[in-house]
Amino acid sequence: MTASWSYDAIADVYATDMGRSMAFDDVGWYRAFCAGQGGAALELGCGTGRILLELLAAGIDAVGADRSLPMLRRLRRDAAARGLDARVLQMDLRAPALAGRFATILLPYSLITYLTDPAAAAAVLAGLRDLLADDGCIVLDAFVPQPVQSxxxxxxxxxxxxxxxxxxxxxxxxxxxxxxxxxxxxxxxxxxxxxxxxxxxxxxxxRPYAPAQLQALAQQAGYVVQREVRDYSDAPPSAAMRFVTLILRP
Structure with missing residues (x-):
């Protein structure tokens, strides 16, 4: 889809806005995971490159995709300023339009919550299997829902x-x-x-997805949940955890 949406408007303030709202070192965790996994990585919803640019700077063979052209333009500009060669494309994750096989496919920073229809979310996850290399994996994360009042x-x-x-x-x-x-x-x-x-x-x-709902989506899409990570660390389950990351394999 090429229609504008909310994130088009915040491309030039994203680093100050959403980029500073993460309380954990998710970028460091993604970087270490992709390096350990080896092979090529695909980041869906790469935005202005908060994660992607750090993967590239670490020498990881990474590609980014995002729905927002203004976000991608900002990413390219910031990559050039750092001397990085950023390969990115505009794409709606509901209709993936790229070739290649990836050792790691990232759906970071609660990207899945923008798929408000659970059936559509499961279908997106199922479709990504065609982009996985042998022994490849999906990294799916989301914030842990809290009570919300209007x-x-x-x-x-x-x-x-x-x-x-x-x-x-x-x-x-x-x-x-x-x-x-x-x-x-x-x-x-x-x-x-x-x-x-x-x-x-x-x-x-x-749509907030509780950890059990994320696991159900993964299983509905035909994946096995290999591991669950909390707050991008080895922390045990607790009522205070804020993010859950699932490592999924077909």
Whole structure:
């Protein structure tokens, strides 16, 4: 699909916005995993390259795909500034359009939650088997759902330094009856004196998947769950864990 969507709007603030919202070293974990796995890696939903550029910098043979052209343009620009050769393509993960076989296919940073129809999510996972090399694996992760309450006002998420000024983000959430959440975000880009430079809104709907639901999706798609990782570490299961990563093999 080539239609614009929410992430098109945030390409130039993504590093400050979503990139600084991860509390764990997921990038280091992905890098170590791909290096240990060997062979080529494919990152779906690569965005502006938060993960992909670090894989390339580590000498990993990695390719990225994303739905958003503005995000990919920013990735290419940042890669060139670092002297990295980034191979990327625009692609909707619901309709993979690339050839090749990969030792590792990453669906990182809760990408699966944007597939709000569980049957469609399972179908996407099943289709990725055609892109796996012998002994290849899928790396699937998602945040652990927490109770969500709707609120009608835009509430401040953060105010962060951004370039030579600041970035503010507010959001409101609607918890839908079908288990999905509508998240509306309002961004304000400010200069050093708090004068408004730019503002824009995004609007997206996601479906949180609990760890057991992720496992069910994987099994429905014909995979075996080889391993479960919590918070990108060797941490044991706990009520406090925030992310779960599944290593899937056909």
């Amino acid at each position: 609120f009608a006002d835009f509430r401040l998420d953060y105010r962060r330094p951004h370039e030579d000024g600041f970035l503010e983000r507010r959001k409101r959430i609607t918890a839908n009856a079908d288990g999905t959440n509508r998240i509306e975000r309002w961004y304000r880009v400010l200069d050093a004196n708090d004068a408004l430079r730019e503002e824009f809104h995004t609007d997206e709907t996601i």
